[in-house]
Amino acid sequence: MTEAKQPESPVLVADRGAVRVITVNRPDKLNALNAATLDALADAFDAAAGDESVRCVVLTGAGPKAFVAGADIAEMNTLAPVQGRDFSLRGQRLMRRIETLPKPVVAMVNGFALGGGLELAMCCHLRIAGDNAKLGQPEVNLGLIPGFGGTQRLLRLAGRAATLELCLLGAPVDAQRARELGIVNRVVAAAELEEETMKIAAQLADSAPLALRGVLDCVNVGGECGIEEGLQYETAQFGLMFSTGDMREGTTAFLERRKPAFQGH
Numbered sequence: 001m002t003e004a005k006q007p008e009s010p011v012l013v014a015d016r017g018a019v020r021v022i023t024v025n026r027p028d029k030l031n032a033l034n035a036a037t038l039d040a041l042a043d044a045f046d047a048a049a050g051d052e053s054v055r056c057v058v059l060t061g062a063g064p065k066a067f068v069a070g071a072d073i074a075e076m077n078t079l080a081p082v083q084g085r086d087f088s089l090r091g092q093r094l095m096r097r098i099e100t101l102p103k104p105v106v107a108m109v110n111g112f113a114l115g116g117g118l119e120l121a122m123c124c125h126l127r128i129a130g131d132n133a134k135l136g137q138p139e140v141n142l143g144l145i146p147g148f149g150g151t152q153r154l155l156r157l158a159g160r161a162a163t164l165e166l167c168l169l170g171a172p173v174d175a176q177r178a179r180e181l182g183i184v185n186r187v188v189a190a191a192e193l194e195e196e197t198m199k200i201a202a203q204l205a206d207s208a209p210l211a212l213r214g215v216l217d218c219v220n221v222g223g224e225c226g227i228e229e230g231l232q233y234e235t236a237q238f239g240l241m242f243s244t245g246d247m248r249e250g251t252t253a254f255l256e257r258r259k260p261a262f263q264g265h
Contacts, residue, residue, distance in 0.1 A: 011040035012062070013047070016198065018055040018205035020048050027063030033116045034072035035090060042094050049101055052264070055205040057101070058197060059124055060108040061117075067109045067133070068117030073142065084147075091116060091148035095123040100220060102213045104204045108197040109133045109184065114172060118183075119148035122157060125216065127183070128197045129175040130190035135183060136172030156223060158182050208246040209264040214238075 012023040022044045024031040048054050061067040071091070079087060098105055098120075107113075107124035113135045121127050121135070129135070137150050145151065146167060154163040158181040166173070175187045188196045204212065214237040222230030241247045246262045253260035 009040065010034075010037040011044050013044050015054070017202070018053060019058060019198065019201040020051070020054045020056070021058045021060065022048070023060050023062050024068055025062045027061075027065070029072065030066040030069035030112060031061040031063070031117070032070055032072040033068060033091065033120070034075045035087065037072075038090050038094050042097060045094075045097055045101060049103065054103065055207075055209055055264070056103060056201045057105045058108055058201050059098075059105060059120070060110060060197075064111065066112040066117070067107070068114075068120050069112040070115030070117055070138070071148070076144075088147035091119070095119060095149045095153075099123040099125075100216075102216065103209070104212055104216065106197060106201050106204070108193060109135070109175075110190070110193055112172075115139055115146070115150075116148050119146060119150045119153065122153040122183070123149065126185050126200065128186050128188065128193065128200065129178065129184040130193040131175050131187050132190045133175040133178070133184075133187075134172040135175070135178045136170070137167045138170040138172065140168060140170040154183070206262070208244075208250060208260075208262040210244050210246055211241060211250075214241060 008025060010024065010026055012025045014021045022041070024033070024037060024041070026032060026037060045057070048057050076084070076087065104126065105124040107121040107127045109121055109127055109129040111130070111133060113121050113133060115138055118135050118137055137146050137154065139146050151163060151167060154166060162181045173181070175184060178184045179187050186196070218230070218234050218237055221233045245265050249262060250260045
């Protein structure tokens with residue numbers, strides 16, 4: 001009797017030292033996000049958040065063609081209105097989980113990052129794109145609008161004019177244009193994308209984890225409140241750092257002209 005072939009996991013997880021690499025693994029579908037993939041990503045990010053050995057996460061897509069080319073249109077085509085709303089909420093919960101992860105998340109954008117793929121990249125803390133990447137919100141071409149937070153995060157990253165251009169016209173932009181708009185942080189040659197992204201991830205993994213978390217918290221809070229509240233929050237977080245061993249190690253290492261060894265406490 002032959003064994004039934006088990007379906008491949010829609011998400012792969014691998015560790016490179018203190019860097020966890022999470023890969024959307026549906027290359028035959030250009031890594032499109034269906035419900036099962038959203039759930040697998042949520043589980044992977046929950047595990048990364050709870051693992052003290054993980055100091056940075058890199059998110060990418062399998063294969064050379066796509067980071068994530070969008071949500072799974074075949075699955076969405078069958079949804080009723082309430083199911084469509086629930087699908088949107090499922091995606092938004094994942095995006096918010098990634099955005100508020102207490103560890104830096106770097107999107108390694110290889111190829112297409114369209115629709116849900118751009119929304120997934122935008123909730124990461126840094127975005128490094130290959131020079132062959134194409135990014136956009138083409139939902140209007142399907143009679144839809146972005147449903148995983150695209151209108152809101154694009155507005156905050158690139159401003160009103162760019163958001164309306166990408167969402168109303170539905171045409172993708174190349175990586176360099178995305179960088180000019182503030183959607184991605186850096187553009188590198190596609191052949192060097194993995195090497196350059198992992199260099200940045202390794203730098204983050206060597207940094208003080210509690211200080212990184214403080215920065216992430218301050219930016220998340222400050223982006224949604226007034227300047228006075230944001231400054232108060234920053235001051236509180238700044239003071240909190242003085243209770244950490246990493247602050248003592250970092251300042252002592254500076255005075256002693258040596259590289260600090262941060263422990264995360």
